[in-house]
Amino acid sequence: MTPDTLPPPLGEQDAESPLRPEIDPQDERAAVDPSLFEPPAGAPPFERTVLTTSLHAAVAAESRVNRWTRWNGFTVAAWLTDLGDEYRALRGAATLADISPLIKYRIAGRDALAFLDRLVTGEVAPLAVDRAMHVLFCEEQGLVLGDGLLFRLGDEEYRLVTEETHLAWLMDSAIGFRVRVEDVGDTLAAMSLQGPLAAFHLSRAGLAGIERLQPMAGCWAALAGIPVYVSRTGMSGDLGYEIWVDPEEALYVWRHLMQAGAGFGLYPSGVGLRELARLEAGLPRAGRDYLGAFAAIDPVHARTPFELGAERQVALVKPHFNGRAALVRLAAAAPPRRLARLVVDGLEPARFVSVLADGRPVGIVTTTGFSPALGCNLALATLDTGALTARLTVDAEIRDELAVRRVVLPARLVDEPFWAPARRHAVPAPLTA
């Protein structure tokens, strides 16, 4: 990403943007020489094992509680202060999170469109430059391998962002196409700014006119004088943006955003909040709510797009694409299982064991969480289609010190996402500080 090849940044705010903040090493809260724990590139495991993202220093400096977790091999914050506080910020103001461990592929070449059209189930041709779409890709039996967000960056250049790695499949699929598939995980950092005040924070940080950016659209811009790609995307089910930037400069952008948001409720957040927000938005995640077909040892645990409720992303009108023949067959019958959203009564956070219909187990719960805003337990579950109309209960475990209490709680199916405010699609209201 060299600046001379970049399109002109959005707006004319270059002149007014604050200068790149000087970083005083003394200011680092985690003032540890990273070479003591971060492995050099290509080092074998057991040389040193803490893999960190380019934003780690900034996140570590913000962490008050030292809660870490692993995401795609990287050590990232589970949460930084308090999950409740972060949640309230997300739903009331805005949060900023490091999402660099996402898997990012650059797909470029003369046949990029033809390659993608064969790869994914949806129609890629109508996707305009600087737009994004959610895509699913299947293997030959119509089982989902993964899903992700596909950005069109240029006439023959795309970026695919996924939860899990798919490089072998993408490279095998590229045989016979004039296309180059690269893993750009190392050369692209990403952060996610989500919440009702997200647009406000971005414009305060220097991106005037950001409110004109449509949902699922992106543009090149400059933050703190650093070229970034901003897209109106995210997993929160709310207004939000994701910022894609060169890892060398990611720290500056993060600090710039945090400084600009100081005093206006901008919180840094971690993976825990991302999971909770995703659950409230009703979005299934690969590896958690379904297994990619190559990971499912027992085929029962792999899913077709129809079982995931993603009918609208399967364009059977398209000519051949991977899995089409099988999907045509599968579309003719009702899927035997279906991903469902459950609201479970009860005020205590609980762990769900199984879903029952009239006392008979009918499915498995894959993601659960207690939604502070809705004041109830939410779950994503895969249920037998026949049970969707029955009266459902959930077998739950509630921890009480060392003991585990088992309770049966009534559950209710919800068609719409739990959290879907109108503003996620609307033009954000101009706010001034």
Next chain:
Amino acid sequence: MAWGGRKFDAIVIGGDHNGLAAAACLGRASLRVLLLEAGDRLGGAAVTAEILPEYEASTMAHLVEALPRRIERHLKLSKHGLRHAARDLPTVALDRDGGHLVLPRNRKDVAALAGTRPADAAAWRVFDARMKAHVALIAPLLFDDTASIQPALRRLVWRAEWRAAGTLADLLHLLPQSIGDLLDAEFEYPLLKGALALDAVLGSVDGPYAPGTMLRYLHRLALRGLGRGYSIPAGGLGAVTDALAAAVAAQRGEIRTGARVSRLLVEGGAIAGVETADGTAIIAPLVVSSLGRRATMLDLLGAAHIETAQVRRLPATAPAGSVAKVNLALDGLPDFRGLSSVLCGARLLIAPSLDDVDRAATLCAQRDIAAEPVMEITIPSIADPALAPAGHHVMSVLLPFMPHDIEGGWPARSEAVLQSVIRTIAQYAPDFADRVIAGDLLTPPDIEAKSGIPGGGLGPAERPCLHAGAARQATPVPGLWLCGPGSHPGDGATGLAGCSAAAAIVAERRAR
């Protein structure tokens, strides 16, 4: 893109023996067929050409091995000019000391073997009966083109039941075995073992001790059972090509040479026709390709029309090795020590022992060649004197286990290989070296370039598949069929794959 005018029911891509056979068979089924050949001549690996002026030989393939009588009659090949100069050729394993072995084909041959090697003759009777029983079991599978394998397997069990209770168990034991281990267990006679081993693996890169070579052997026996043994067509293998081309023409099929297909046209997920290199689109609902699987699916059809998993399963571009060919012009019949002049015209094998065949395979895997290579020899001018001036002869030598990329490169090695072939034959026929007037070596890359078939198409490159329905003629794209190397039921210059594909197409049309 211009429209090609006339409409055809089917287009056959590739004018080699399989393409021609497919075109002729489809023509017989009243389809209007267009055959497109990229080169300027037909025949693929089945051609006759001059070594020297007045000395003609089958350049690449030199024997007709399993051209079923059924197909010969069906296509009326004899009406179209195919004459066999010699039929049902015996196979002779040459012995350095003149004690040559005729591979038994009938009781008389076995009795002759019993005279010198009673134990091996007895073992042969048992072996022969056992092989015949298994061939009878699996041969029907080769032409069973029902899509489901279940009824076929059930029938196999019933057939085995009808024979003897242990037959099925014996088949399960035999199929994964190596021919070398079996021969070591059954026979003692090195010459017999070497010849049988060479028979099983000729053309492949598997050595005789590679597990699964018994499957190859049984498959080959089953195919051979369809024809009447080996034959030498009058005028060389080119005569087969000419007869097939005449058969195509007789069915109002059209043949265009110099017409390279650049891509296949697909509409609504099915084949719509082809586009040639000059931009002409030719419309047809059926396309049969005798090119390699990879070339057809990836280069002509395009990966966009098939699943990633199918692309991944396409065979690699070229096998590690295949056959080479030496064609020699001789100023007289070489005197093979102890070989009667009648048997001189037979199919001669130089494979003194199982170990020699095995070593050839091992060296091939190491990209090298034995100092005394194993080989299959014919002198077609004995049966067909028109091939050479009176009293003179042509000799055709097929060399298996020749690496595709030889250590040091073919240009540097080919002269030495040619000399080693002559030297080896001279050990059996002392006057041989003086008889050679001219000769040349066609290396595996040469054969590939000349025939236009990856791997040369002279040997069964891929592992055979026993069940037609589970085999690989049909492709995932409706209307596109394969009949090239590696397609069912295997290869060798038989045209069988072409006929088999045509039969499957006709069966499918009838079902609709």
Next chain:
Amino acid sequence: MERHDAIVIGAGLNGLTAAATLARAGLGVLVLDRNAAPGGLSASHEIAPGFRLPRYLLGAGGLPARLVADLDLARHGLRFVRAEGGVTLFPDGRHHAGYRDGAVHRREIARFSRRDADAWTRYRRDMLRAARLLRPRLETAAELPVTRGFKALKARLGLADGLAAMEAGRLRDTLDLWTLSAAEFLDTYFESDIVKVHLAAAAMMGGTLGPLSPGSAGRLLTPWLATGGDAAGGAPDILLPHGGSAALTATLVAVIEAHGGRLRMEAEVTDVAMKDRKARGVILANGEEIAAGAVLSGLDLKRSFLSLFQWKDLPQGLVGRVGRFRMKGATAKINLALDGTPEFPALPEGCPALAGGLRLAGSMDGMQRAFDDWRAHMPPRDPLIEVLIPSLSDATIAPAGCHVLSALVQYVPQTLHDGAWTAERRDALGDLVVARLEAASPGLAGRIVARDVVLAADLENEIGLTAGDIAHGEATLDQMFVNRPLPGTGGYDTPVRNFYVCSPSAHPGPLMPGQAGANAAARVLALHRKRG
């Protein structure tokens, strides 16, 4: 005359497993062995004062998890450690290790190819699927009834239906696994030679196929069959008995004795006593005869029939069929006593994968050339070596600060094409292996106190294992499943009534250690109950 319900000949792993299974079911069992101590191939020997290790065989592979549970070995004091999946060290100093944890293992692969790190997911799925499909078939006999009659026919038709019922893709994958070469099979998953050689090298140890031989792909499955740890996502781990095979042997003996079974050492069986063409007991070298309802042989197939019977007592043709069973030795072992700790500077410090074995390998072609040398009956010029240092986890088997090292050397022929294994040639092989070890661990050669070269020929001469084949018969598809031990059998009954083969010469062979013994015992028990 002394009488037992069952006699087991040979106190090796399978003999002891069979005896333990029978004893636990309440049968009176006697185990006879001609050696002074039980353990068979894996019995411990002192190679130098204070240095003890199994002289003949020290495999990295452990017992199947299910067998451990069935025999209740934990209650009799056996403890297990889970070892990670082994390391391959390449001549250029690079290494590749197998780790249990999926994320760690993928990161390890990504050092060589990011694409392959991802391809691992599919490879693991396919291996585990194949293992799950196969495991139940290995835990029972694989019989294909060859008799006439309706029931047998139904079974045969069932086999055909079972094959046909497999979904087409699955059937093809299964056939691929048993017919392709390891190299071809791995090519359909991985691009990095390092990754492929690492997987192939582990699979080729102890076998008689090269990585380019058709059918060798099936061996890749072996580590996935024994592992119980499917969940972690990485390389299959290995269940190793704590204290090594000595502890395992001792525990099995304890199980047998706790259930009333007996072991008699230094009691060589010379003959199976026959009556009415049925086995009715055994005759010892001292002439003593012991009667038994069932005789189980833990010896290899050839030794079982060709040396324990008068050939005239055997059914017609059996001697020939047994003679055609192929047994070929391809593995030698070099035991070293070291007066220091061997260091491997190329490996990360504390690499846990070392416990699963360190393999010294170069390339696929190199391994195949070593295999070609073996087939030509030549000593290997570039052998494949697997190093285990059991004293790293068990300090009692070597003096303080010292270690014992076992190097399995792959593709060493039993006989040479040009003469015998003379002392010089033994030494040459030993020197070659030590030189390779020295390259991997500088300074190792100077620490050697004692060296012991064990060839396939020694296994045959010293413990009577035919051809020194540690797999008890080539494990190619024509000698596996229904074809093992003899075509059309696949079970444990033999043409001699009351005589059973419980060594790896019988199904499932070397695929699962100890399983043949347990399966044979299960068959004897079923018959025992039927006959009351």
